[in-house]
Amino acid sequence: MKHYLYLTCLFVLFITFCSAKNNTSPNISKTNAQFDEAAINDSTVCIFDIPIHLDEEIAIMELSAAGILTYDIRKFEDSNITVIEFAGVEFALNKGFVFMSTKHDKQTIDSLVSKISSYYGEPFIDDEGDPEYNYYHWNLYEVSSDKPYIRIRPLHSDEGGLVMTWKWS
Secondary structure (H helix, E strand, O other): OHHHHHHHHHHHHHHHHHHHHOOOOOOOOOOHHHHHHHHHHOOEEEEOOEEEEOOHHHHHHHHHHOOOOEEEEEEEOOEEEEEEEEOOEEEEEEOOOEEEEOOOOHHHHHHHHHHHHHHHOOOEEEOOOOHHHOEEEEOOOOOOOOOOEEEEEEOOOOOOOEEEEEEOO
16 A cells, blocks of 8 residues: 555656646746746856846846846636737747747837847848848847847748747857
Protein backbone atom coordinates (compact mmCIF):
# COMPACT_ATOMS: atom_id res chain seq x y z
CA MET A 1 0.00 0.00 0.00
CA LYS A 2 2.86 2.32 0.86
CA HIS A 3 4.41 1.82 -2.60
CA TYR A 4 1.17 2.77 -4.32
CA LEU A 5 1.10 6.03 -2.38
CA TYR A 6 4.67 6.84 -3.48
CA LEU A 7 3.89 5.97 -7.09
CA THR A 8 0.76 8.11 -7.02
CA CYS A 9 2.70 11.09 -5.61
CA LEU A 10 5.41 10.69 -8.25
CA PHE A 11 2.80 10.48 -10.99
CA VAL A 12 1.07 13.67 -9.78
CA LEU A 13 4.40 15.51 -9.62
CA PHE A 14 5.28 14.32 -13.13
CA ILE A 15 1.94 15.50 -14.54
CA THR A 16 2.25 18.86 -12.77
CA PHE A 17 5.79 19.35 -14.08
CA CYS A 18 4.84 18.43 -17.66
CA SER A 19 1.79 20.70 -17.74
CA ALA A 20 3.83 23.62 -16.38
CA LYS A 21 6.43 23.21 -19.15
CA ASN A 22 3.76 23.31 -21.89
CA ASN A 23 2.58 26.83 -21.08
CA THR A 24 2.74 28.79 -24.38
CA SER A 25 2.28 32.28 -23.02
CA PRO A 26 4.22 33.77 -20.14
CA ASN A 27 2.11 34.38 -17.05
CA ILE A 28 3.40 37.46 -15.28
CA SER A 29 2.47 36.61 -11.72
CA LYS A 30 5.74 35.92 -9.94
CA THR A 31 6.06 36.88 -6.31
CA ASN A 32 8.79 39.31 -5.26
CA ALA A 33 10.92 36.42 -3.97
CA GLN A 34 10.59 34.58 -7.30
CA PHE A 35 11.33 37.83 -9.16
CA ASP A 36 14.50 38.43 -7.10
CA GLU A 37 15.72 34.84 -7.51
CA ALA A 38 15.12 34.83 -11.28
CA ALA A 39 16.77 38.25 -11.65
CA ILE A 40 19.91 37.00 -9.96
CA ASN A 41 20.09 33.85 -12.10
CA ASP A 42 19.13 35.39 -15.46
CA SER A 43 21.41 37.11 -17.95
CA THR A 44 20.68 40.68 -19.00
CA VAL A 45 20.51 42.51 -22.31
CA CYS A 46 19.51 46.02 -23.33
CA ILE A 47 16.49 47.25 -25.29
CA PHE A 48 15.21 50.81 -25.64
CA ASP A 49 18.14 51.93 -23.45
CA ILE A 50 16.88 49.76 -20.56
CA PRO A 51 18.82 46.77 -19.23
CA ILE A 52 16.40 43.84 -18.94
CA HIS A 53 16.51 40.17 -18.03
CA LEU A 54 15.91 37.58 -20.75
CA ASP A 55 13.07 36.04 -18.75
CA GLU A 56 9.97 37.50 -20.49
CA GLU A 57 8.05 37.91 -17.26
CA ILE A 58 10.79 39.92 -15.59
CA ALA A 59 11.62 41.87 -18.77
CA ILE A 60 8.03 43.00 -19.22
CA MET A 61 7.89 44.18 -15.60
CA GLU A 62 11.19 46.04 -16.03
CA LEU A 63 10.06 47.73 -19.27
CA SER A 64 6.74 48.62 -17.65
CA ALA A 65 8.52 50.16 -14.65
CA ALA A 66 10.63 52.22 -17.09
CA GLY A 67 7.50 53.48 -18.89
CA ILE A 68 8.33 51.80 -22.23
CA LEU A 69 5.18 49.65 -22.26
CA THR A 70 2.27 48.53 -20.13
CA TYR A 71 0.93 45.05 -19.52
CA ASP A 72 -2.24 43.42 -18.33
CA ILE A 73 -3.11 39.82 -17.48
CA ARG A 74 -6.40 38.75 -19.07
CA LYS A 75 -8.34 35.53 -18.60
CA PHE A 76 -8.89 33.64 -21.87
CA GLU A 77 -10.66 30.29 -21.73
CA ASP A 78 -8.58 28.14 -19.33
CA SER A 79 -5.43 30.27 -19.25
CA ASN A 80 -4.16 33.77 -18.69
CA ILE A 81 -2.89 35.87 -21.58
CA THR A 82 -0.36 38.66 -21.10
CA VAL A 83 -1.42 41.68 -23.15
CA ILE A 84 1.25 44.27 -23.85
CA GLU A 85 0.60 47.83 -24.99
CA PHE A 86 3.59 49.24 -26.83
CA ALA A 87 3.45 52.46 -28.88
CA GLY A 88 -0.33 52.48 -28.47
CA VAL A 89 -0.70 48.99 -29.99
CA GLU A 90 -1.95 45.97 -28.03
CA PHE A 91 -0.08 42.69 -28.48
CA ALA A 92 -0.45 39.23 -27.00
CA LEU A 93 2.92 38.10 -25.62
CA ASN A 94 4.23 34.67 -26.62
CA LYS A 95 7.43 32.98 -25.45
CA GLY A 96 10.67 34.16 -27.00
CA PHE A 97 9.69 37.84 -27.13
CA VAL A 98 7.15 37.28 -29.90
CA PHE A 99 4.31 39.78 -29.88
CA MET A 100 1.14 39.32 -31.96
CA SER A 101 -1.49 41.93 -32.75
CA THR A 102 -4.71 41.84 -34.75
CA LYS A 103 -4.05 45.38 -36.01
CA HIS A 104 -2.17 45.99 -39.24
CA ASP A 105 -3.31 49.37 -40.56
CA LYS A 106 -1.04 52.23 -41.64
CA GLN A 107 -1.57 54.17 -38.39
CA THR A 108 -0.49 51.13 -36.32
CA ILE A 109 2.60 50.62 -38.47
CA ASP A 110 3.51 54.32 -38.31
CA SER A 111 3.18 54.33 -34.50
CA LEU A 112 5.41 51.27 -34.07
CA VAL A 113 8.01 52.41 -36.61
CA SER A 114 8.17 55.85 -35.03
CA LYS A 115 8.64 54.48 -31.49
CA ILE A 116 11.31 51.93 -32.42
CA SER A 117 13.08 54.33 -34.80
CA SER A 118 13.44 56.90 -32.01
CA TYR A 119 15.86 54.42 -30.37
CA TYR A 120 17.40 52.55 -33.31
CA GLY A 121 17.12 54.82 -36.34
CA GLU A 122 15.21 54.18 -39.54
CA PRO A 123 14.42 50.54 -40.32
CA PHE A 124 15.51 48.47 -43.26
CA ILE A 125 12.25 47.84 -45.16
CA ASP A 126 11.53 44.87 -47.43
CA ASP A 127 9.03 45.28 -50.29
CA GLU A 128 8.68 49.07 -50.41
CA GLY A 129 4.94 48.71 -51.12
CA ASP A 130 1.96 49.30 -48.86
CA PRO A 131 3.19 49.88 -45.29
CA GLU A 132 0.84 47.22 -43.92
CA TYR A 133 2.54 44.47 -45.95
CA ASN A 134 6.20 45.41 -45.52
CA TYR A 135 8.78 43.74 -43.31
CA TYR A 136 10.58 46.22 -41.02
CA HIS A 137 14.00 45.38 -39.56
CA TRP A 138 16.13 47.21 -37.00
CA ASN A 139 19.73 46.19 -36.31
CA LEU A 140 19.50 43.49 -38.95
CA TYR A 141 23.28 43.21 -39.24
CA GLU A 142 24.26 44.64 -35.82
CA VAL A 143 22.63 42.25 -33.34
CA SER A 144 24.34 42.28 -29.94
CA SER A 145 23.41 42.30 -26.28
CA ASP A 146 23.09 46.10 -26.53
CA LYS A 147 21.28 46.20 -29.89
CA PRO A 148 18.51 43.68 -30.41
CA TYR A 149 17.25 42.63 -33.80
CA ILE A 150 13.66 43.88 -33.99
CA ARG A 151 11.35 42.83 -36.78
CA ILE A 152 7.77 43.71 -37.59
CA ARG A 153 6.00 41.73 -40.26
CA PRO A 154 2.45 40.99 -41.36
CA LEU A 155 0.77 38.01 -39.75
CA HIS A 156 0.12 35.38 -42.40
CA SER A 157 -3.54 34.60 -41.73
CA ASP A 158 -6.93 35.42 -43.20
CA GLU A 159 -7.65 37.84 -40.35
CA GLY A 160 -4.34 39.67 -40.73
CA GLY A 161 -2.39 41.36 -37.98
CA LEU A 162 1.26 41.93 -37.08
CA VAL A 163 4.06 39.99 -35.49
CA MET A 164 6.85 41.84 -33.69
CA THR A 165 9.93 39.93 -32.50
CA TRP A 166 12.93 40.94 -30.40
CA LYS A 167 16.14 38.87 -30.57
CA TRP A 168 19.61 39.20 -29.10
CA SER A 169 22.81 37.44 -30.08
